[in-house]
Amino acid sequence: MKKSYDVVIIGGGIIGCSVAFELAKRGRKDVLVVEQEYLTSGATGRCGAGIRQQWGSMLNATLALESTHVFENLEEYTGYDGDCGLNQGGYLLIAYTEKEWEQFQKNLEIQHQVGINSHAVPLDCIKEIVPHINTDGIQGACFCASDGHADPFHCTYAYAKGAQGMGVEIVTYTKVTGLKVENGRIRGVATTRGDIEAKVVINATGGHAAQMAMLAGDELPIFPERHQILITEPVAHIMNPMVMSFHRHFYVQQTPHGSVIMGMGDPNEPVSLNTKASWQYLEHNAWVVTQTLPAFRNLRVVRQWAGHYDMSPDRNPIINEAKSAEGFITIAGFSGHGFMVAPRTAILVSNYLTGQQDSLDISRFSVERYKTGELLLEPSVV
């Protein structure tokens, strides 16, 4: 570790590592990633790692589609010799209310405009996609065959190792304890291993982002919210796609390894950095999922855990350069879908930092939107 870097990235999750990689690819190689534990130890390593393109806003649909293209070749793209575990088994979105079904149909139009190969599934064809599903109460369904799931650890390591190969440095078990701001400009970070100077500091700390930004005098509406997941024993292949219901707040999917992984949102979950799992969640998710997939009653849960969503008011990412500290950029607030849009987000941010053109307008993600009211409305989140 040197005393000074061009860019310091705080947070060794998928966002921090992918940004490091894209920056290095664009020639900004004097980069240090600082991670408080090990890479992926935060939200990335705890997430469901679904990759969904079936979004309801043009922006999210584009981010997701273009990210999916990166995931499809991530090993080659980063030069990684491991397996990122991408499994494109599709996402089956099921609507339990008329209103939801109407929304799905609107979403399809947006998806088609962007070029996503999603389609509506007639009720009598749902079982062809997921044979074990209980179709009672389902009003409609959509499917996108190229949606899927990847291994969050290997994806992050692919970026991290690719970045390291180009000269990026990564330090783990090192905590950022302070930010150095002078004359309205970021100057560096204080860490448990000493002070480091930097021209640009990127805050990719997920649920901790608001706290971190405060150290630079930047107030951001990002809140950590606990979300929980459970996983079953591996069993032989029983289901291809991810099944997801916004109405019932759950998603469930079988990994290539054979385990069935599922998660559930709780509308009453308080804002907190708590990452303890609860028995209430365990029972509730089991109940909800077995209502839709009764045959899963025999599956046995081997593990449950919790992580954070980094929530924003409109449940979309905030990419923001602090007014109080020029050069201090927060990339957070992904509200539960950071993993699946990370590749394209990293490209967007890196293009911005290296002065390159981008087809997307990064300013749309600025925190200014909450003042102007130009929110990034997304109807389809769990």
Add this chain to the structure above:
Amino acid sequence: MRIDEHPVLSFERGEKINFFYNGQEIEAYPTETIAAALHAAGVRKLGESPELHRPRGLFCAIGNCSSCFMIVDGEPNMRVCVMKVRSGMRVEEQRGKGVVGI
């Protein structure tokens, strides 16, 4: 090989029962675990490991590890070291990951 005479213990085994191992009928006693009954019948390979398909047998005998996973009456991943044998039970070698009956 059951122990018939022991200097300290006496085994009250109850009535003899039969169960099936890979379809083959095997004698057992209801006081025995499936693993013990199979050992008594000379069967020590209980299955094959999930990825590398290595032969696996009993290891801990107290339900701690996963070495003795077998398919019992169609249900995979059963720890036969702590599961009592029952008359007519169908026990099969588990080769690789279990196939859950749904």
Add this chain to the structure above:
Amino acid sequence: MKNRDAEIMICRCEDVTRETILKCIAEGYQTLDEIKRVTRAGMGPCQGRTCRQLIAAELSRHYGMPMEEVMMTTFRPPVKPISLGALADAYEHERTGHKHEKIV
């Protein structure tokens, strides 16, 4: 010569050999958590009860670090697998105060 390490089983549940663990350490992974994530060792039904100490010992040996300093991974619930059906019934019971009929 036969590769001895490929014949040494470290994690029975996930079939992870010593060869895999050592390769992982050689690639620079430093903690049990990372090794668990990259190899799945310790993620199986026994939750690392048998392999955790063996991997910790390998890390201790490789990095010349006393066992006292090898960080343990989190022990996540449940300690024994339990069926979704049993969990769902418990939820149903809390919700309605009586036992839920089994849907098959």
Add this chain to the structure above:
Amino acid sequence: MKHIEVMVIGGGPAGLCAALAASSLGAKVLLVERDEIPGGQLVKQTHKFFGSEKQYAGDRGIHIGQMLLENVIAEQDIELWTDSTVLAIYEDGVVTVEHEGKHTKVKPDRLIIATGAAEKFLSFPGNDLPGVYGAGAVQTLMNVDGVKPAKRVLMVGAGNIGLIVSYQLKQAGVEIAAVIEGLPKIGGYLVHASKIQRAGIPVLTRHTILEAYGNGQVEGAIIASIDETWQPIPGTEQKIPCDAICLAVGLSPLTELAWQAGCAMAFVRELSGHVPVVDDLLESSRPGIYCAGDVSGIEEASAAMVEGRLAGLSAAFSLGYEANEAKALQQSAMEELAELRAGPMGQHIRDGINKVKLKRKIGNHAFENQTEKSGIVKDYSSDATNTCRAEIKTSLINDGIPTKEELDAIYPSDKRLTEGPIAIVECFQEIPCNPCVKACKRGAISMLRDINDVPVVDEELCNGCGLCISLCPGLAIFVVDKSYSGDMALIKLPFEYVPVPKSGHFVAGLDRAGRELGRFEVVRVTSGGDKNKTFTVSLAVPHDLVMEVRGIRIGEQAI
């Protein structure tokens, strides 16, 4: 949601005693055991326990387990859930249990974690072949299910478990190829080693297993000598044909629930791994959560029982039950523990506990205050280290066979030997055990300071009655009678195998290494009783062999 005052997780020696102690003070207890039959390791321990009367020394583990279980069942204030596994301890203090197939929630006021230990695994090629077992697994198969695990076994590890299970295998009629041990000395009690040596089972220290081989299951093992750096010495490899390899390489505390509960943990080598940091009353850093038995450090079951009792008392006491009585009972439990740990064999436990104490001082401040609040904490471990204890330095520690010097030192005078029968106690190691002292109605066997001392026989008081032979848990007492006849002397030996010889039979007499010294007539066989199960066999041997013959063999069976 079920509410209970004291919940005990684990129905082994610690858990059973914890439940009994807490309820004895008036607390309502829920005891949860994952197995069908509570008892933990006691259900398969066919050997007699060491320790003192207070820990039921001299009784076999299985009988102690049955007795404790009967007491638990008879106690109205203890609810017992068997076949029930605790799944998790959550942040809100809720403990989930799989009970009668249901996901059941319990909210205890106090929690005692007594989950015991799991056997350690070892790295060697073929270590997952069918036929490689944990020693405990073999014990379960033999002693619970009554099934022979194999025909010929290689035992890896000469700690107490390795030695005891080897003996039990022999009792079940299984051949033991050898007991191998990586350390330069035997780690278990030497009386256990002596017992198997005279049955003809070699104990090889500084040996390791290089690999297990076999097509689909174990057909043998390759072992070798190792040097000081634990490296195999080329050229010393030996092929050991066997159909089972038993790993008795130690236990590690089963601590996942303590981790989940958020108890402060520390890696303490002397206690065999990560353990919850507890205070003298066994409370963890999480107020209201206590840990007892192997989960907080691997020790003998005798210590686990006392720890369980102490944790149960502490939990009930903290709820306000029988404050005065509880304090005195806690005090005496702590004294018992100190006594059990006072000998050289308890050195590592004392060291380990001292390390935990250190962790506690530098750790959680609130925790430290809480410890002081209890007010009755006294440093017993340093008392124990003050006394001078000697470790065995002769070859006895390597093979379990006493040297001539060691034997000469305990032999009675020639005069006394010719006068009539007298007990010879071949117990050279300071281990916490005293049933022999209690066994002698004449007070002829004594210990100097405490139960860790080696017993001394008063040759004037001893009349050679032989009552002590079948009461010594180590089977280390023999009675020699040189006045038996002009040609022959009588040797009385403890005997725990089948078949039992009958008087008039001729059997092979064996020396301390299991070598045959000749065939001799059995003169008398007396039973130790239905519960004791140890026979005393009297054998007529030539005068010059009476100090050599220490075992017998009937037919091919070395004993």
